[in-house]
Amino acid sequence: MSKPLLFNKMCALGNDFVVIDERKKPRNWQARQVQQICHRRFGIGADQLLLIRKSGKADASMHIYNQDGSKAKQCGNGLRAVASLLLTEKGSLEVNIEVGGYVHRCRLVAHDWIEVAFPLPVVNESQKKLMGDSGFDHALEVDVGNPHLVLFRSQHTELKDFDDLGRVLQTQYAGGINVHALKQLSKDRIYLDHWERGTGITPSCGSGSIASVYAGVSLGLLKPKVVVENAISNLTVECTPEEVRLSGVVRLIFNGQIEVA
Numbered sequence: 001m002s003k004p005l006l007f008n009k010m011c012a013l014g015n016d017f018v019v020i021d022e023r024k025k026p027r028n029w030q031a032r033q034v035q036q037i038c039h040r041r042f043g044i045g046a047d048q049l050l051l052i053r054k055s056g057k058a059d060a061s062m063h064i065y066n067q068d069g070s071k072a073k074q075c076g077n078g079l080r081a082v083a084s085l086l087l088t089e090k091g092s093l094e095v096n097i098e099v100g101g102y103v104h105r106c107r108l109v110a111h112d113w114i115e116v117a118f119p120l121p122v123v124n125e126s127q128k129k130l131m132g133d134s135g136f137d138h139a140l141e142v143d144v145g146n147p148h149l150v151l152f153r154s155q156h157t158e159l160k161d162f163d164d165l166g167r168v169l170q171t172q173y174a175g176g177i178n179v180h181a182l183k184q185l186s187k188d189r190i191y192l193d194h195w196e197r198g199t200g201i202t203p204s205c206g207s208g209s210i211a212s213v214y215a216g217v218s219l220g221l222l223k224p225k226v227v228v229e230n231a232i233s234n235l236t237v238e239c240t241p242e243e244v245r246l247s248g249v250v251r252l253i254f255n256g257q258i259e260v261a
């Protein structure tokens with residue numbers, strides 16, 4: 001029998017993570033092992049598995065697997081979760097975490113409120129033919145280190161069959177895409193629904209919130225600082241000329257150990 005792995009179960013507005021510290025000994029993860037850990041009946045249950053590893057240029061690095069075992073290149077809420085653990089460990093107000101070569105500055109704002117800084121995303125008009133009678137006014141593709149499709153819907157259009165739409169869109173993008181439906185409530189407030197690649201519908205998505213606000217700002221629809229309402233609670237996204245800051249609550253739910261076959 002293999003040695004049990006210690007884990008922390010973290011939650012950021014319903015976007016949930018299993019975090020394993022591999023700074024001493026990284027392991028080679030197989031997709032089925034990730035699926036087992038993230039499974040909501042046969043495992044711990046999570047949208048993503050996050051691995052903390054050593055970094056040559058930051059306090060630590062974060063590596064991400066989606067619930068289906070695929071690798072992800074970025075995870076904004078996950079970064080806030082890992083930052084929260086490292087901030088407690090370090091007993092400081094700031095920690096630097098590397099993801100895919102970029103070093104993110106992560107800050108403790110208040111008790112369980114964590115802010116992380118991201119480089120400016122890259123925005124492109126979507127060339128896909130999904131507007132038609134879909135009820136969306138606009139679609140932008142946004143790269144936040146991982147790929148996002150931001151769909152702008154009018155205040156009065158009901159969001160129908162979002163799970164089906166998310167699934168269909170995966171077939172239109174090589175490698176899949178994270179999908180967000182944005183409802184603008186005012187110049188500094190939006191509501192977001194999220195469909196994450198490798199996971200499906202989830203109540204919140206940090207990189208998706210950054211992508212959505214940045215897309216809205218680049219269209220001139222939003223102010224640089226926006227409250228993002230999600231199904232459960234709110235995040236704040238602030239765009240400056242140099243970076244985008246994502247902040248909100250993140251909580252440690254429980255910790256334990258699991259055997260991975």
Ligand SMILES: N[C@H](CCC[C@H](N)C(=O)O)C(=O)O
Pocket residue numbers: 015047048066071072073074075076077078146147178196197198199204205206207208
């Ligand atoms: N939950 C994450 C996003 C996971 C993205 C992943 N599904 C991908 O394949 O890019 C967040 O808070 O940013």
